[in-house]
Amino acid sequence: MTTPPESGHAQPDPSLPAVVSERRQLINLAYRMLGSLADAEDVVQETYTRWYAMSPRQRDAIESPGGWLTTVASRVCLDLLGSARVRRESYVGEWIPEPLPDHAEWSGTADPADRITLDESVSMAFLVLLEAMTPAERVTFILHDVFRYPFTDVAEIVGRSPAACRQLASSARRRIRTSQAPTTPAARSAAIVRNFKQAWEAKDINALIGLLDPDATVISDGGGVVPAKLHPIDGGEQVARALVDFAGLVPDLTLLERTVNGQPGLVVQHEGRTLTVMAFDVTGEKIKHIWAVRNPEKLRPWTTE
Structure with a gap:
């Protein structure tokens, strides 16, 4: 990020180091709010555009550039979340958050400042829970409970009183408590995903059924770019049969164990091309949910071409 010159002899922007250093924080914040890396990148770009649209005098008057950038980015996210509900009503198939690889597996030459910190707040199961929240709940919860911003600052961003923001965060926590299952240790989850x-690969329906919860669900995301299941597949046996049928329709699939949003997952490839990224919700000893992301626009970090 460089400062656009305002004249042929413009002096360097003294706030530049402080402004640029906020980029990773803003990317992390926006991704958790939106569940989309592409949208998060757009939000950060818009935030910096607004910063440099101000005159040097206006920028110098801002005591905390980081606080200003966070406020603007959060408000842009809040607006996007409101419009996203309308856009996703016409989305083909279920909408699933954009999956992220482990940093070591990120393809291409992504700027380290654009990489998301992988922790429990970006697991696919957690992001899906966030999707059920209202925009104000989600932004308030992410700012306060994940990034530890005080309610007085959150209130300024979302346009509510601090007391109202406390209620929003409390409502968000209740949603999570009532929906989130106990966490299975990562090593155990990895073993179950490996067995899956x-x-x-062996097209062993009985083994698959044994690994799946009887009420297991697969949600597929095509996004209108590739064919998608319009409705989830419910039931362990039905899921197992659908997976075996898919393997029969597309022979020579390659299944790779990969980290997806910080959790054990799988990448499905055919002739070197990534077709699907699968994230898992393992509850106890069984796979409860599978999210299969197939939209190529969401698979950019997974593509080596």
Whole structure:
């Protein structure tokens, strides 16, 4: 990020180091709010555009550039969340948050400042829970409970009183408590996902059924770019049969164990091309949910071409 010259002899912007250093924080904040890396990048770009649209005198008058950038980015996210509900009503298939690889597996030459910190607040299961919140709930919860901003600052961003923001955060926590299952240790989840991979490769329906919760669900995201299941597949046996059928329709699939949003997952490839990224919700000893992202626009970090 460089400062656009305002004249042929413009002096360097003294606030530049402080402004640029906020980029990773803004990307992390916006991704958790929106569930989309592409949208998060757009939000950060818009935020910096607004910063440099001000005169040097206006920028110098801002005591905390980081606070200003966070406020603007959060408000842009709040607006986007409101319009996203309308856009997603016409989305083909279920809308699933954009999956993220582990930093070591990120394809291309992504700027480290654009990489998301992978923790429990970006797991696919957690992001899906956030999707059920109202825009104000989600922004308030992310700012306060995840990034530890005080309610007085959050209130300024969302345009509510601090007391109202406390109520929003409390409502968000209730949603999570009533929906979130106990966490399975990562090593155990990885073993279950590995067994699932092997059973799928062997087209072993009985082994797959044994690994899936009887009420397991698969949600597929095509986004209108590739064919998508319009409705989730429900039931462990139905899921197992659908997976085996898919493997039969597309022979020579390659299944790779990968970290997806900080959790054990799978990447499905055919002839070196990534077709699907799968995220798992493992509850106890069984797979409860599978999210299969197939929209190529959401698979940019997973594509090596």
